[in-house]
Amino acid sequence: MVSLWGSKNGDEQHHDGERDHDDDNRRHQTRQSREADERTRLLPRSEGYLDPDDPAVSPYNLFSVRAVRYVCVLFLIISFLWWVLLLVSIFVSPPMMHTRGSGFFDFSFTTLTVGNLLIGLLFFSTPSKPMEISSLIIAGLLLLDMIIVLAVQRLRSEEGWVGIATVIWATIMALYNVMSDRVVAWGKKEEEERLTGRQETRRTLREWCAVFTATVIMIVMIIITILLTATLILRSRDASLKPPGERYFVDGDKYKLHISCVGDITYDEKGNRNPTVLVEAGEMPFEDTMDDWIYSTYKNGTIDRYCYYDRPGFAWSDNAPSPHSAGMTSDALSEALAKAGEEGPWVLVSAGVGSIYSRIFSSRHVRDVSGLFLIDGLHEDLLHRIGSSSRGFILWARGIISPLGYDRLIGAIFKHRTREDRVYGRSAYQAGKFIKAKLQENLVANSLTKNEVSQARNIQIPQTPLVVVSSGIEVRRDKEWGRKQEDLTKVTDNLLSWDVVNKAPHRVWLTLEGRTILEKRLGELIRAK
Numbered sequence: 001m002v003s004l005w006g007s008k009n010g011d012e013q014h015h016d017g018e019r020d021h022d023d024d025n026r027r028h029q030t031r032q033s034r035e036a037d038e039r040t041r042l043l044p045r046s047e048g049y050l051d052p053d054d055p056a057v058s059p060y061n062l063f064s065v066r067a068v069r070y071v072c073v074l075f076l077i078i079s080f081l082w083w084v085l086l087l088v089s090i091f092v093s094p095p096m097m098h099t100r101g102s103g104f105f106d107f108s109f110t111t112l113t114v115g116n117l118l119i120g121l122l123f124f125s126t127p128s129k130p131m132e133i134s135s136l137i138i139a140g141l142l143l144l145d146m147i148i149v150l151a152v153q154r155l156r157s158e159e160g161w162v163g164i165a166t167v168i169w170a171t172i173m174a175l176y177n178v179m180s181d182r183v184v185a186w187g188k189k190e191e192e193e194r195l196t197g198r199q200e201t202r203r204t205l206r207e208w209c210a211v212f213t214a215t216v217i218m219i220v221m222i223i224i225t226i227l228l229t230a231t232l233i234l235r236s237r238d239a240s241l242k243p244p245g246e247r248y249f250v251d252g253d254k255y256k257l258h259i260s261c262v263g264d265i266t267y268d269e270k271g272n273r274n275p276t277v278l279v280e281a282g283e284m285p286f287e288d289t290m291d292d293w294i295y296s297t298y299k300n301g302t303i304d305r306y307c308y309y310d311r312p313g314f315a316w317s318d319n320a321p322s323p324h325s326a327g328m329t330s331d332a333l334s335e336a337l338a339k340a341g342e343e344g345p346w347v348l349v350s351a352g353v354g355s356i357y358s359r360i361f362s363s364r365h366v367r368d369v370s371g372l373f374l375i376d377g378l379h380e381d382l383l384h385r386i387g388s389s390s391r392g393f394i395l396w397a398r399g400i401i402s403p404l405g406y407d408r409l410i411g412a413i414f415k416h417r418t419r420e421d422r423v424y425g426r427s428a429y430q431a432g433k434f435i436k437a438k439l440q441e442n443l444v445a446n447s448l449t450k451n452e453v454s455q456a457r458n459i460q461i462p463q464t465p466l467v468v469v470s471s472g473i474e475v476r477r478d479k480e481w482g483r484k485q486e487d488l489t490k491v492t493d494n495l496l497s498w499d500v501v502n503k504a505p506h507r508v509w510l511t512l513e514g515r516t517i518l519e520k521r522l523g524e525l526i527r528a529k
Contacts, residue, residue, distance in 0.1 A: 049197040059125060059187035068180045069124055075173060076117040082166070083110045089162075090399070090436075091443065093321035100255045100318035101158035102432030106166045108228060108403040109145075112138075113170040115221060120177045123214040126207050127185040134218035135181060139174035141225040146171050148232045154239035155232070158318065224404065231405030234412060238419045243316035244287075245309075248339045250332040255318035257336040263298060263305030275345045275370050275526055277306035280361075282352025282375075282507070285315040287424040290351060293509040293518065302523045306349075307342060309333055311357070313437025315424040324440040325448035330361040344368030347526055351375040352506065353386065353441070356453050359491065362464070363456035371525040372464055372492065375518065376471045376506050379484035380453040387445025395439040402432040462493040465528045467521045469514075472502040496528060497521055 059065045086107045089097050099106065116138065123131065146167045149155050156164065192200045203211070245260025266274045281290055286308045297303055311329055312320035320328065337343075346369050350358035355377025362369045378386075407430050411417035421427040428434055441449075468489050475482035489498045499521065501514045508514035 050195045059184050059191055061191050062187045065184055065187040068183050069121070072117060072121055072124070072176070072180055075176065076114065076121065079110060079113045079117060079169070079173065082169075083107070083114055086110055086162075086166075089322070090396070090439075091322055097162055098254055098321040099158065099160040099162050101155075101160075101163065102313070102319055102399065102402070102436040103162075104399045104432040104436065105159065105228075105232075105403045106163045107400065109142075109163075109166045109170045112142075112221065112224065112228070113173045116170075116174055116177055119214060119217055119221075120180060123210055124180070124184060125188075126210045126214070127181045127188065128211045128214065130211065130215040131218060132178060132181045132185075134215065134222060135174060135178045137222050138218070138225050139171065139178055141222075141229050142167065142171040142174050145225075145229055145232055148229075148236055152236040152239055155236060227404040227406060227409070230409055231403055234405060234408055234422065238422050241419045241423050245316075246340060247316060248336040250335045250339075251320065251328075255312060255320055257312065257318075257332055258310045258316035259307060259336050259340050259342070260309070261305065261307040261340075261342065262295070263303070266304040273343075273345065274304055275347045276342070277303050277522070277526075278346045278348050278358075278361075279306055279308040280348065280350035280354035280358045281308070281311070281314070282350075282354045285310055285424040285428055287315060288426065288428065289507060290349075290509065293515050294349070296515075297519045297522060300519065302519050303526060307337075309336065310424075311437065313433045313440070315428065319433050319436050320440070322440055323444050323448065325444045325452060326357045326441075327360050327448065327452035329357055330364060333357075333361060334364065345370040347371040347373065347522075349373040349375070349522065350377060351508075353378045355488075356380065356383070356449065359460070360452050360456045363459040366459070366461045366464075369464060371467070371528065373467045373469075373522060373525055374488055374491075375469050375508055376474060376485070377468070377488055379488055380450055380457075381487075382481070382484055383445045383450050383453075387442055387449075392439065392442040395435055395442055399432060399435040399439060402430070402435055405430075457491060460492060464492045464494060465525055466492045466495050467525050468495070468498045469508055469518060469521060470498070470500045471504050471506050471508055472500050473505050475500055496524060 060069075085094065085097070086103065088094070090103055090107065116135075120135075149159055149164060149167050159167075189199050192198065243258050243260070245258055247256040247258045249255070250257050261276070265276075268274055277294070279286060279290055279294055287310075290308075294303075294306055294308075298306060310317035312318065312324060312332065320332070344365065344367075346365070348358040348362055348369060348371070350373070352375075355374045358372065358374070362372055408417070408422060408427060411421070411427050411430075417427050418425075422431065466489070468485065470482075470485040475485060485500075486498075489495050499517050501508050501511065501517055504511045504514035509518055
């Protein structure tokens, strides 16, 4: 029979059941109240491990991996904004952003950095040994580039704080890519062991394609970095070539202009100072074009003294801020001559596009110029030929790839080009500084420069003696060129002579007849002071 008050054992069983129920409720509430973190299991243990191909098995489950990715995105945004700023500075130099070099190296390093970070983000979840090794190689090369830029004084001054900051940033970003690849590989291993019970060693076809694509792209980037490094080494070698003259800061100490003078100051029988010939080169540096015949004229006694300079971006002169016109160059030359202690009177000798610069300089120093000598000079109405948009785009494209230096490297390795060839000689046109100078000339040829030379024609003193020597080949080849050569004889009202050298090219002094006429006319111009 059942006791009216129940049994003792039944009461104990009832209380035990209630306690178990309360314990289950507390455990359930505790489990619900605990917030999930990166160590929380996605499925209860009783249900086993996940399949390795389950999308839930991802390194993105870890906050540390996600944080590395977010920081990488931030670095990419910063690098892209810097890339845009450097692109703009090629055409217009922002305040405090001017570098005395071309600026193309800064742009190339930033482009490499953006590409490096972008590749790291695109293949972020697929780390691989080839990717890691490639990133390490790029980081090592960029570290070497940073050391070269910081160690070579000339490179350090040309690149300025902008170039130095850019190469340091590129190096840090390359090292960050290596670190992020390692972090993702660690996170992937951790999540696979936690969710599947083991580290996954196989890859899907999609993953293998991603690894292959990333490896090919990184190999291309390694080649680009090697070329950048080799070009920097060439630049450091060229920086050891000493200029024949002196370099002077101009335009508020923004860049340096190279000036050299040969010969002694002489005086006539009345005690007046004899004119110094001031030479303005044409399309290429003076040292590789006009130096030989001017020096022979000096040795022959036709002239007593001459000075020449390198326009901004040519030979030993730094690049000027953008935009930069012929009038700005003339002002910089005036400042450099004053700092060098050089004074007139001047006989201005110029060739090709250099005639534009000489005419502007003459109009701004009318009392100091005793003669104008134009050798197959460019007329202001033909400035559109060097100011065309197609030519500007080609110059810009050449400038962008110039830091790779493939043509300079080929010349140095296989053609035995020397540092003289690269600084002012036959390979000078391949340098980023030279290309930047030509691009600056192109950008303002039809605007600022044309206005300046038109004003110069109105200001020029009519009594200034003038000599014009033209290329017979160019006159016959281009009728418009011939008509404009004739118009150049009217720059002043005091034309001493106009010679068309029959078989002479644009560089008239390259023929014996041309050199003979040039020396003869130069002597007559000096004596006509």
